[in-house]
Amino acid sequence: MSLLSVSHLRKSFGGAVALRDASLELRAGETLALIGENGAGKSTLIKILAGVVAPDGGSIQLDGEPATLRDPGEAHRRGFRFIHQELNFVPSLSAAENIFMGRGYPRRFGLVDWGALHARASSALRALDVNHIGARTSMARLSIGDRMLVKIAAAFVEDADAPARIFVMDEPTAALTGEESARLFRILDSLRRRGCGILYVSHRLDEVLAVADRISVLRDGETRATLTANEASKTELIELMMGHSAAEAVGPVIAPESERVVLSAQGLSGEGLRDVSFELREGEILGFAGLANAGTERLTNVLISNARTGRVTLDGASLKLFGPADAWKRGFAIVPRERRAQGLLMAHDIANNVALPHLDRVNRLRLFVDRGAERARAAEMGRRVRLRSTGTLQKVRKLSGGNQQKVVFARAVAGTPRVLLLDEPTRGVDVVAKFDIYALLRDLAAHGTGVIVVSSDHEEILQLCSRVVVMREGRVAAVVSTEALAPRRLLALCYGEATG
Amino acid sequence: MPLLLRRYGTAIGFVAVIVVFWLRLPETFLTSRNLLNITQQMSMLAVVSSTMTVVMAMGDFDLSVGSIASLAGIVAALVFVWGGSPWIAVPAALAIGLAGGLLNGFLVAYVGILPFIVTLGTLTIFSGLAFCLSGGKTIFGSAIPSSFGGFARGGLPLGPFEITIPNLTLVAVGVLLVVWVFLEQTVYGRRLYAIGGNAEAARLAGVRIRPLRLAAFGLSGLGAASAGLMLASRVASANPTQGAGLMLDAIASVFLGTTMSDEGQPRVIFSLLGVLMLGVLGNGLTQMNVDSYVREMITGSIIIVAVAASSLGRAREA
Numbered sequence: 001m002s003l004l005s006v007s008h009l010r011k012s013f014g015g016a017v018a019l020r021d022a023s024l025e026l027r028a029g030e031t032l033a034l035i036g037e038n039g040a041g042k043s044t045l046i047k048i049l050a051g052v053v054a055p056d057g058g059s060i061q062l063d064g065e066p067a068t069l070r071d072p073g074e075a076h077r078r079g080f081r082f083i084h085q086e087l088n089f090v091p092s093l094s095a096a097e098n099i100f101m102g103r104g105y106p107r108r109f110g111l112v113d114w115g116a117l118h119a120r121a122s123s124a125l126r127a128l129d130v131n132h133i134g135a136r137t138s139m140a141r142l143s144i145g146d147r148m149l150v151k152i153a154a155a156f157v158e159d160a161d162a163p164a165r166i167f168v169m170d171e172p173t174a175a176l177t178g179e180e181s182a183r184l185f186r187i188l189d190s191l192r193r194r195g196c197g198i199l200y201v202s203h204r205l206d207e208v209l210a211v212a213d214r215i216s217v218l219r220d221g222e223t224r225a226t227l228t229a230n231e232a233s234k235t236e237l238i239e240l241m242m243g244h245s246a247a248e249a250v251g252p253v254i255a256p257e258s259e260r261v262v263l264s265a266q267g268l269s270g271e272g273l274r275d276v277s278f279e280l281r282e283g284e285i286l287g288f289a290g291l292a293n294a295g296t297e298r299l300t301n302v303l304i305s306n307a308r309t310g311r312v313t314l315d316g317a318s319l320k321l322f323g324p325a326d327a328w329k330r331g332f333a334i335v336p337r338e339r340r341a342q343g344l345l346m347a348h349d350i351a352n353n354v355a356l357p358h359l360d361r362v363n364r365l366r367l368f369v370d371r372g373a374e375r376a377r378a379a380e381m382g383r384r385v386r387l388r389s390t391g392t393l394q395k396v397r398k399l400s401g402g403n404q405q406k407v408v409f410a411r412a413v414a415g416t417p418r419v420l421l422l423d424e425p426t427r428g429v430d431v432v433a434k435f436d437i438y439a440l441l442r443d444l445a446a447h448g449t450g451v452i453v454v455s456s457d458h459e460e461i462l463q464l465c466s467r468v469v470v471m472r473e474g475r476v477a478a479v480v481s482t483e484a485l486a487p488r489r490l491l492a493l494c495y496g497e498a499t500g
Numbered sequence: 501m502p503l504l505l506r507r508y509g510t511a512i513g514f515v516a517v518i519v520v521f522w523l524r525l526p527e528t529f530l531t532s533r534n535l536l537n538i539t540q541q542m543s544m545l546a547v548v549s550s551t552m553t554v555v556m557a558m559g560d561f562d563l564s565v566g567s568i569a570s571l572a573g574i575v576a577a578l579v580f581v582w583g584g585s586p587w588i589a590v591p592a593a594l595a596i597g598l599a600g601g602l603l604n605g606f607l608v609a610y611v612g613i614l615p616f617i618v619t620l621g622t623l624t625i626f627s628g629l630a631f632c633l634s635g636g637k638t639i640f641g642s643a644i645p646s647s648f649g650g651f652a653r654g655g656l657p658l659g660p661f662e663i664t665i666p667n668l669t670l671v672a673v674g675v676l677l678v679v680w681v682f683l684e685q686t687v688y689g690r691r692l693y694a695i696g697g698n699a700e701a702a703r704l705a706g707v708r709i710r711p712l713r714l715a716a717f718g719l720s721g722l723g724a725a726s727a728g729l730m731l732a733s734r735v736a737s738a739n740p741t742q743g744a745g746l747m748l749d750a751i752a753s754v755f756l757g758t759t760m761s762d763e764g765q766p767r768v769i770f771s772l773l774g775v776l777m778l779g780v781l782g783n784g785l786t787q788m789n790v791d792s793y794v795r796e797m798i799t800g801s802i803i804i805v806a807v808a809a810s811s812l813g814r815a816r817e818a
Binding site for chain 2: 323324325327328329334336341342343344345346347348352355356357359360363367368369395411
């Protein structure tokens with residue numbers, strides 16, 4: 001019997017389509033795995049099931065009856081339990097309080113029944129075979145893995161009014177040890193035998209193949225296939241996730257002519273990175289690829305911070321940097337991952353945003369702002385990045401996402417950088433702006449700038465870079481040439497399914 | 501129309517208040533003598549409000565300005581009691597203010613404590629110190645040199661207009677100009693506003709946040725000490741609670757100013773308008789014999805209405 005059936009779900013955010021046509025069916029007593037690349041729509045689908053996001057179209061059926069999930073409370077009442085990938089918790093409260101967070105503490109005479117709270121939390125933890133975490137311990141004192149266990153326990157607390165029937169897990173083992181994962185799987189197994197359905201979302205294909213009965217593959221917001229786990233192979237899954245859509249022609253990748261090394265890193269460690277070494281040549285666009293938490297997202301930060309070990313050289317000279325201010329001064333330019341949170345002053349105008357890192361060079365008497373020079377420079381850089389605006393005095397928050405990103409690029413190129421550090425340079429950017437940015441990067445590289453591109457968009461890496469550094473678990477797993485590198489081989493490298 | 505009201509609502513209200521006072525007090529309100537009087541009354545607040553704008557441009561607060569002002573006045577008076585001249589007393593008081601501000605800045609920027617907590621703590625510390633040093637008493641009388649007390653009573657005569665610009669007003673205008681140039685014209689001011697706009701983005705764009713925060717709080721301490729000296733000069737005495745009212749009024753005036761500025765940023769010119777509004781209200785209501793407690797209630801209500809109207813307008817616009 002079908003516990004949960006999702007048909008033809010659609011959801012867009014603004015102009016961006018997150019789900020196009022997602023369907024899946026979860027039967028009682030089975031584990032269905034849901035896999036897909038970053039941005040394939042998995043998290044949107046989970047959010048819809050959790051009642052956090054309302055779909056634009058399509059339908060959800062529970063036990064064959066149409067159902068609407070208006071809010072998280074309703075999802076809980078209908079028997080959904082979620083273990084989310086992000087750890088949302090209140091550090092100052094105890095494990096027991098975090099377990100009951102969001103569902104109401106047990107009460108007696110209108111007051112919190114602390115005895116029952118701790119007893120029920122303890123039994124939920126014991127059910128997981130977790131005996132080393134006290135229910136009264138504050139979350140702040142627990143390790144990341146233990147916090148995850150507490151969050152998992154929260155999904156297993158019994159609720160007589162709304163029995164659990166469907167467990168949705170998003171990368172639950174990301175922070176667990178092998179032993180802890182094995183314990184979780186045993187519990188899932190017993191839940192499954194009791195007739196619950198489990199929707200299991202994970203990047204770890206080995207795990208998926210071991211745990212799941214069936215596997216659904218999402219790509220570009222559509223369910224592309226549903227396979228029986230016994231019959232599926234990893235290669236097949238990767239192929240399905242990637243699709244065969246030919247990469248749009250944006251011109252061939254240009255390899256640098258110079259052999260000169262601009263930037264080199266040897267044995268870089270810190271913030272989860274371990275012994276990372278690479279060389280960036282003059283005029284090279286070097287890609288960094290990896291799955292979530294592989295370490296690529298911290299690479300640029302580690303490179304320019306002093307909280308690291310290892311040796312970095314710029315043009316052959318040893319380099320010690322104490323953060324972004326130093327980095328800009330020494331000829332780096334930074335394009336951070338999140339343009340709203342880390343890139344732009346939204347309430348300020350374009351000229352201001354472009355000038356910010358260059359105030360030391362564009363000024364009068366080293367003290368006074370040179371507004372005229374700033375505006376002229378911003379206008380020139382705006383043309384260079386093909387910025388569409390009403391003028392350099394336009395507020396950045398009034399620009400579209402693609403043009404905002406171009407402002408960040410205008411800022412980066414305004415200082416004629418030696419090394420450009422890009423983190424997800426075209427995330428959430430429309431296609432036209434994306435190609436403008438690619439053209440700019442190639443032009444910069446042709447003039448000798450070394451460019452580092454950290455991106456989870458493999459197509460982007462294959463279109464831009466002549467070499468790619470593949471990272472896994474904080475280490476460099478492979479450095480490969482992108483010449484004749486098939487997308488599925490790059491993905492396989494990220495998963496550790498192939499060797500460089 | 502809503503946009504117009506948001507941008508100019510406070511200014512329109514200001515003009516309306518002036519018109520009401522002018523009609524109710526035709527003889528006394530709109531006279532050069534009364535207006536100059538207002539500027540003198542408000543000069544201390546104008547100074548503190550200007551330097552408070554520097555701190556608030558970064559999105560921080562300084563709650564300790566009132567007690568730094570009191571402490572600075574006490575320090576100057578003690579120097580006089582010990583026989584020092586104004587040439588020693590004034591720099592000593594300013595140095596105390598600067599040191600207090602730098603302490604705030606150090607705790608905020610380098611230790612990483614929230615400005616609200618830090619300055620709430622130093623507020624009581626400096627206030628306690630002022631009481632300790634003065635023995636809880638007002639220091640006055642012959643120990644205070646007449647050159648010090650006379651400064652506040654003096655002014656710059658403008659012959660042709662038969663008016664005298666009070667010295668305190670001139671000091672306030674001077675501080676205001678310096679702060680305006682600093683915030684609006686220098687690269688440091690630009691970076692402060694960048695921190696206030698988005699601290700993380702500013703950091704990643706190469707702004708060194710910590711030294712700037714340290715300096716901004718230092719400046720705020722210096723401004724507070726100047727105001728403390730002005731207060732002491734005006735009454736030719738020093739009292740450990742003299743500056744107590746400055747902090748709330750300074751923050752209120754900056755907030756009133758933000759209702760008039762583009763994008764709601766604290767700008768020193770608009771902070772000055774905020775100060776003048778508070779001054780005009782106080783002056784007019786006093787002349788109309790409105791009870792001082794009622795006056796406080798009216799002032800508080802006006803601040804809340806102005807800020808609420810502005811943020812509602814902004815929310816609708818977004």
